[in-house]
Amino acid sequence: xxxxxxxxxxxxxxxxxxxxxxxxxxxxxxxxxxxxxxxxxxxxxxxxxxxxxxxxxxxxxxxxxxxxxxxxxxxxxxxxxxxxxxxxxxxxxxxxxxxxxxxxxxxxxxxxxxxxxxxxxxxxxxxxxxxxxxxxxxxxxxxxxxxxxxxxxxxxxxxxxxxxxxxxxxxxxxxxxxxxxxxxxxxxxxxxxxxxxxxxxxxxxxxxxxxxxxxxxxxxxxxxxxxxxxxxxxxxxxxxxxxxxxxxxxxxxxxxxxxxxxxxxxxxxxxxxxxxxxxxxxxxxxxxxxxxxxxxxxxxxxxxxxxxxxxxxxxxxxxxxxxxxxxxxxxxxxxxxxxxxxxxxxxxxxxxxxxxxxxxxxxxxxxxxxxxxxxxxxxxxxxxxxxxxxxxxxxxxxxxxxxxxxxxxxxxxxxxxxxxxxxxxxxxx
Amino acid sequence: xxxxxxxxxxxxxxxxxxxxxxxxxxxxxxxxxxxxxxxxxxxxxxxxxxxxxxxxxxxxxxxxxxxxxxxxxxxxxxxxxxxxxxxxxxxxxxxxxxxxxxxxxxxxxxxxxxxxxxxxxxxxxxxxxxxxxxxxxxxxxxxxxxxxxxxxxxxxxxxxxxxxxxxxxxxxxxxxxxxxxxxxxxxxxxxxxxxxxxxxxxxxxxxxxxxxxxxxxxxxxxxxxxxxxxxxxxxxxxxxxxxxxxxxxxxxxxxxxxxxxxxxxxxxxxxxxxxxxxxxxxxxxxxxxxxxxxxxxxxxxxxxxxxxxxxxxxxxxxxxxxxxxxxxxxxxxxxxxxxxxxxxxxxxxxxxxxxxxxxxxxxxxxxxxxxxxxxxxxxxxxxxxxxxxxxxxxxxxxxxxxxxxxxxxxxxxxxxxxxxxxxxxxxxx
Ligand SMILES: NC(=O)c1ccc[n+]([C@@H]2O[C@H](COP(=O)([O-])OP(=O)(O)OC[C@H]3O[C@@H](n4cnc5c(N)ncnc54)[C@H](OP(=O)(O)O)[C@@H]3O)[C@@H](O)[C@H]2O)c1
Ligand SMILES: NC(=O)c1ccc[n+]([C@@H]2O[C@H](COP(=O)([O-])OP(=O)(O)OC[C@H]3O[C@@H](n4cnc5c(N)ncnc54)[C@H](OP(=O)(O)O)[C@@H]3O)[C@@H](O)[C@H]2O)c1
Numbered sequence: 001x002x003x004x005x006x007x008x009x010x011x012x013x014x015x016x017x018x019x020x021x022x023x024x025x026x027x028x029x030x031x032x033x034x035x036x037x038x039x040x041x042x043x044x045x046x047x048x049x050x051x052x053x054x055x056x057x058x059x060x061x062x063x064x065x066x067x068x069x070x071x072x073x074x075x076x077x078x079x080x081x082x083x084x085x086x087x088x089x090x091x092x093x094x095x096x097x098x099x100x101x102x103x104x105x106x107x108x109x110x111x112x113x114x115x116x117x118x119x120x121x122x123x124x125x126x127x128x129x130x131x132x133x134x135x136x137x138x139x140x141x142x143x144x145x146x147x148x149x150x151x152x153x154x155x156x157x158x159x160x161x162x163x164x165x166x167x168x169x170x171x172x173x174x175x176x177x178x179x180x181x182x183x184x185x186x187x188x189x190x191x192x193x194x195x196x197x198x199x200x201x202x203x204x205x206x207x208x209x210x211x212x213x214x215x216x217x218x219x220x221x222x223x224x225x226x227x228x229x230x231x232x233x234x235x236x237x238x239x240x241x242x243x244x245x246x247x248x249x250x251x252x253x254x255x256x257x258x259x260x261x262x263x264x265x266x267x268x269x270x271x272x273x274x275x276x277x278x279x280x281x282x283x284x285x286x287x288x289x290x291x292x293x294x295x296x297x298x299x300x301x302x303x304x305x306x307x308x309x310x311x312x313x314x315x316x317x318x319x320x321x322x323x324x325x326x327x328x329x330x331x332x333x334x335x336x337x338x339x340x341x342x343x344x345x346x347x348x349x350x351x352x353x354x355x356x357x358x359x360x361x362x363x364x365x366x367x368x369x370x371x372x373x374x375x376x377x378x379x380x381x382x383x384x385x386x387x388x389x390x391x392x393x394x395x396x397x398x399x400x401x402x403x404x405x406x407x408x409x410x411x412x413x414x415x416x417x418x419x420x421x422x423x424x425x426x427x428x429x
Numbered sequence: 430x431x432x433x434x435x436x437x438x439x440x441x442x443x444x445x446x447x448x449x450x451x452x453x454x455x456x457x458x459x460x461x462x463x464x465x466x467x468x469x470x471x472x473x474x475x476x477x478x479x480x481x482x483x484x485x486x487x488x489x490x491x492x493x494x495x496x497x498x499x500x501x502x503x504x505x506x507x508x509x510x511x512x513x514x515x516x517x518x519x520x521x522x523x524x525x526x527x528x529x530x531x532x533x534x535x536x537x538x539x540x541x542x543x544x545x546x547x548x549x550x551x552x553x554x555x556x557x558x559x560x561x562x563x564x565x566x567x568x569x570x571x572x573x574x575x576x577x578x579x580x581x582x583x584x585x586x587x588x589x590x591x592x593x594x595x596x597x598x599x600x601x602x603x604x605x606x607x608x609x610x611x612x613x614x615x616x617x618x619x620x621x622x623x624x625x626x627x628x629x630x631x632x633x634x635x636x637x638x639x640x641x642x643x644x645x646x647x648x649x650x651x652x653x654x655x656x657x658x659x660x661x662x663x664x665x666x667x668x669x670x671x672x673x674x675x676x677x678x679x680x681x682x683x684x685x686x687x688x689x690x691x692x693x694x695x696x697x698x699x700x701x702x703x704x705x706x707x708x709x710x711x712x713x714x715x716x717x718x719x720x721x722x723x724x725x726x727x728x729x730x731x732x733x734x735x736x737x738x739x740x741x742x743x744x745x746x747x748x749x750x751x752x753x754x755x756x757x758x759x760x761x762x763x764x765x766x767x768x769x770x771x772x773x774x775x776x777x778x779x780x781x782x783x784x785x786x787x788x789x790x791x792x793x794x795x796x797x798x799x800x801x802x803x804x805x806x807x808x809x810x811x812x813x814x815x816x817x818x819x820x821x822x823x824x825x826x827x828x829x830x831x832x833x834x835x836x837x838x839x840x841x842x843x844x845x846x847x848x849x850x851x852x853x854x855x856x857x858x
Contacts, residue, residue: 004433004760026584026728035583038766136581142729144581151759152565152573154464155455155749282735285714299455299746300571303736306711313728320584330580330761331433337467 004329007080008041009105011323012073014095015085016049016066019109019137021058022316023083027323028061040327044083046073074098081326083319084108089116100124100131105331107322109137109315115211115227118218122335132331134322139212140165140291142314143307144321149219150332153297158220160260160296162275162429165212167289167309168195168203169235169255173274174287177252182240195289205234206255206272213257217270220259220295222339225270231345233273237424242354245395248382251276252284253426262344269347276352277429282306350379350428351398351406355413356420359389363418367396370416374409376401391420397428433758436509437470438534440752441502443524444514445478445495448538448566450487451745452512456752457490469756473512475502503527510755512748513537518545529553529560534760536751538566538744544640544656547647551764561760563751568641569594569720571743572736573750578648579761582726587649589689589725591704594641596718596738597624597632598664598684602703603716606681611669624718634663635684635701642686646699649688649724651768654699660774662702666853671783674824677811680705681713682855689776696773705781706858711735779808779857780827780835784842785849788818792847796825799845803838805830820849826857 011027013020027035027042035042044064052066060066073079074095082099084106086092092113099106101124108114114121114135125133136146140163149161164170172186172195181189187204190196202208210232214225235255246253254277259270277284282304286292291309296302308314325331357363364381371378377399386392398406406425414422440456442449456464456471464471473493481497489495502508503524511528513535515521521542528535530553537543543550543564554562565575569592578590593599601615601624610618616633619625631637639661643654664684675682683706688699706713711733715721720738725731737743754760786792793810800807806828815821827835835854843851 004758004762022728030727031584031586034766038583040583143732144577147576147580148573151576151754152747152750154467154469154753155460155746157460280714280716282711282714285709285711297746298459299451299742301737301743303572303734305732305734307732308730314730317584317726317728318581321581324583325580328762329433330759332759333433333757337463 006039006041006329007327009043009081009323009327010079011042011044011081011083012076012079013044013047013083013085014070014073014092015087016047016056017085018312019315019319020047020085021056022312023085023319024060025058026316026320028064031320035324038328040324042323042327045079046076048073070095074102079104081105081107081323083323084110085319087112089113093117096121097124100128100133103128103130105132105326107134107319107326109135109319111138111211111215114138115214119224125334132326133334134326134331135334136322137315137318139215140293141308141310141318143291143293143305143309144318145216145293145305146219147321147332148305149216150334150336153220153295154336156297156299158295158297159265160258161216161220161293162256162258162260163293164254164283164286164291165209165257165293165309166203166255167291168200170286170291171195171289173235173253173255176238176240176243180240180243183236183238204236206232209255209257209272213259213270213272216257216293217259217268218335221268221341222335222337223259223268223270223341224338225343229343231271231273235274238274241393242424244384245352245354245382246276249276249397251278253277254283254286256283260347262347266342267344268341269344271345271347273427275427275429281429283429346402346404348400348402350400351403352426352428353396353398353406353410353423354393355396355423356391356393357418358420359386359392360418366416367413370412371396371409374412375405376409435468435470435758436756438472438510438752438756439508440471440473440510440512441505441508442473442476442512442514443502443521444516445476445485446514447741448744448748449476449514450485451741452514452748453489454487455745455749457493460749464753467757469753471752471756474508475505477502499524503531508533510534510536510752512752513539514748516541518542522546525550526553529557529562532557532559534561534755536563536748536755538564538748540567540640540644543567544643548653554763561755562763563755563760564763565751566744566747568644569722570737570739570747572720572722572734572738573747574645574722574734575648576750576761577734578645579763579765582649582724583765585726585728587724587726588694589687590645590649590722591685591687591689592722593683593712593715593720594638594686594722594738595632595684596720597629599715599720600624600718601633602664602682602684605667605669605672609669609672612665612667633665635661638684638686638701642688642699642701645686645722646688646697647764650697650770651766652688652697652699652770653767654772658772660700660702664703667703670822671853673813674781674783674811675705678705678826680707682706683712683715685712691773691776695771697770698773698776700774700776702856704856704858710858712858775831775833777829777831779829781855781857782825782827782835782839782852783822784825784852785820785822786847787849788815788821789847795845796842799841800825800838803841804834805838
């Protein structure tokens with residue numbers, strides 16, 4: 001009968017920054033003895049960084065050499081495991097591909113690399129079945145969602161996976177919810193606190209989530225999602241008015257990555273967008289920089305997984321879990337299964353549209369006509385007392401319809417002379 | 430380098446009831462092809478039940494024999510995996526122990542058996558290192574908390590694990606919260622709906638949670654907890670008044686299993702009790718029969734895991750995950766580590782005490798004196814307008830103190846002539 005065979009790991013670590021430093025500290029300091037005690041024989045013998053002379057915020061043991069030449073690790077036959085924590089999709093790609101080709105196990109936290117080169121990585125791994133490949137930290141840093149999707153749904157059939165996968169934007173949206181703040185102000189605050197980068201595009205336009213939901217769709221549905229084709233709407237158009245309307249609906253607004261089957265299970269929709277979430281949903285409860293993933297499935301119904309999505313030690317912890325599983329001979333196949341899917345971007349749902357207009361006679365009647373012309377049934381109309389007749393916001397929520405229908409409804413509204421712009425449109429959860 | 434070696438499983442299933450039927454249906458019907466496709470070669474060739482003539486609510490394939498004689502499975506050398514879903518601690522014990530002795534892998538959902546015979550099972554497994562032993566379904570049926578604790582905290586140090594682990598009582602407490610209902614009424618409703626048994630003791634007195642938190646303490650801290658010694662307070666003393674006071678504190682009340690380290694990490698406290706939980710905690714968000722487990726740790730800080738704690742398919746799904754991991758050669762050591770602990774029942778916390786009295790002069794002053802005499806600092810006093818002078822409830826919450834101090838405070842109040850009974854005492858989360 002099969003028993004796991006432990007394999008002592010001699011690690012070459014690429015990256016000694018936020019996450020790399022945390023991994024080194026855990027493996028070589030805080031949990032060194034514990035890991036040895038549970039049979040995980042793990043040693044980091046080399047760290048590759050850009051600048052070997054830079055001071056590090058963690059102390060490096062005498063048995064570890066700091067290098068800047070990739071070959072010092074890749075061509076070292078005594079190193080049997082590469083941990084890639086540099087980031088980016090160019091040098092990191094070379095390192096990861098070369099490591100696999102040389103039969104070294106790979107652990108990475110690099111969602112961008114994974115999302116972009118998934119088919120190539122899978123192909124290469126097929127040619128190197130002796131290589132373990134693990135990436136728990138790539139999605140929702142501290143939440144073990146990859147392990148769960150790799151191991152706990154074999155007997156099940158997932159119908160939907162969605163969640164908050166970006167801490168920066170969740171921090172911003174939580175502020176907008178709790179303080180009634182406006183988008184520009186919370187962005188500045190997030191930048192001042194170091195949550196958001198000087199160029200916040202990847203976060204606020206949802207590109208970071210795009211890569212992550214593509215990966216989760218691979219795990220949950222076996223789908224190889226061409227990342228660039230995932231429809232992606234960010235949060236930069238949201239205003240404090242949207243949070244007011246959400247509150248009237250006992251809801252809030254979250255930026256979600258979603259991958260879900262259509263009603264008959266034949267097509268898969270993957271998208272990133274702000275979503276109006278009822279306050280009773282566990283998703284609404286994830287505040288601050290917290291992340292959460294919710295899985296809907298035939299057997300288990302709904303489970304959810306929440307925790308920190310980033311940060312040195314939460315992320316490093318996931319990397320270490322991968323390392324230890326490999327060292328103990330308990331690694332999981334990285335992608336549980338593959339399946340060809342037809343992707344459906346024109347998914348069916350209920351929608352929220354915020355219409356901004358100059359107050360005029362007959363607007364509601366005209367909105368009703370345009371809805372009907374586009375096959376959209378109105379569920380409710382929400383409006384606050386009018387304060388500025390030149391700038392009136394009201395919200396139309398729809399019965400279930402296709403995204404294309406509500407988008408064409410919004411486009412036709414944009415053409416009305418009383419409309420100030422194209423209405424903002426979001427899904428309802 | 431080590432690769433997992435799949436092992437075709439010929440399964441003998443003990444139990445064809447709620448969970449057993451679900452496991453059969455998943456493995457032999459709904460996901461049969463999928464499992465074969467991912468390399469899990471799984472067949473259930475025999476089912477052992479009490480009464481072979483009983484009609485079953487799942488259809489049994491021609492390749493499966495229904496038996497009532499344990500030996501038909503245990504002495505069948507072609508069967509290499511026993512799945513125990515009978516329940517109880519007598520026959521189930523014989524079956525599980527005999528299966529291990531014969532070198533058969535064991536999957537079980539039996540928390541009672543595990544909690545009671547943990548040391549014996551560990552000892553037996555040491556003598557049979559070829560046997561895989563898995564029990565994902567034993568705690569919080571549909572939530573993969575066992576997998577997570579076995580695999581995702583190697584580099585971390587858990588300081589506390591707590592959660593809602595009993596759906597019946599959570600259903601009752603959720604009703605008391607949302608409808609202001611009284612204990613006796615919600616118990617009757619839970620019984621009518623089939624959530625609670627005719628004899629609800631195991632659920633409402635917390636004994637079911639006692640076994641579960643003992644198991645989680647094993648996984649999180651390596652502790653072998655003598656189950657019978659785990660202090661256990663149920664929910665039968667709670668009244669609608671407690672939920673009113675909780676609401677005044679922007680909180681609700683949940684029955685929690687808790688295992689936590691003391692401040693310097695030297696001692697472990699394990700207990701079951703109702704706890705006053707702030708509405709902002711994810712624990713408060715677990716309503717109805719839902720379960721949730723929250724883990725606090727050094728690296729990851731807080732993660733939480735929520736989902737259904739029971740039911741045919743959620744529970745069966747966890748059993749199937751265990752089976753598939755064994756079949757694919759990816760089973761995890763069942764108990765990640767062992768550690769001797771000093772247990773501390775007299776833990777430190779903040780407490781809620783509800784005092785019921787006849788209205789009289791000077792009560793608050795006297796309560797203050799008794800608190801001081803017992804070394805208890807009062808944090809707040811809550812009282813509703815008095816309606817019945819013979820039956821006045823008020824609540825005293827404390828600053829951090831030891832459990833023994835607040836208990837002795839309550840005992841001294843009980844001796845006062847105006848006290849109607851010994852005050853109810855709970856922790857604050
Ligand atoms: N930070 C998080 O919370 C988090 C969460 C989840 C996933 N991740 C992922 O983890 C990875 C690492 O993130 P991080 O936050 O740790 O990044 P970081 O703090 O910027 O550290 C990057 C490290 O890689 C080194 N490096 C970068 N480019 C290199 C190159 N071309 N050659 C050699 N060394 C190079 C840097 O060397 P120098 O120090 O000499 O410049 C630095 O030590 C990324 O893929 C990221 O997406 C991060
Ligand atoms: N139900 C849940 O949601 C849930 C959740 C988590 C864990 N669990 C655990 O899963 C286990 C099974 O629970 P369940 O709800 O499936 O129980 P159940 O519906 O009562 O089914 C028990 C099955 O075992 C058989 N059985 C019982 N005693 C037996 C004996 N002495 N010899 C032979 N067969 C025997 C019964 O046979 P007959 O059908 O012929 O009577 C029946 O098929 C228990 O350990 C329970 O704690 C259950």
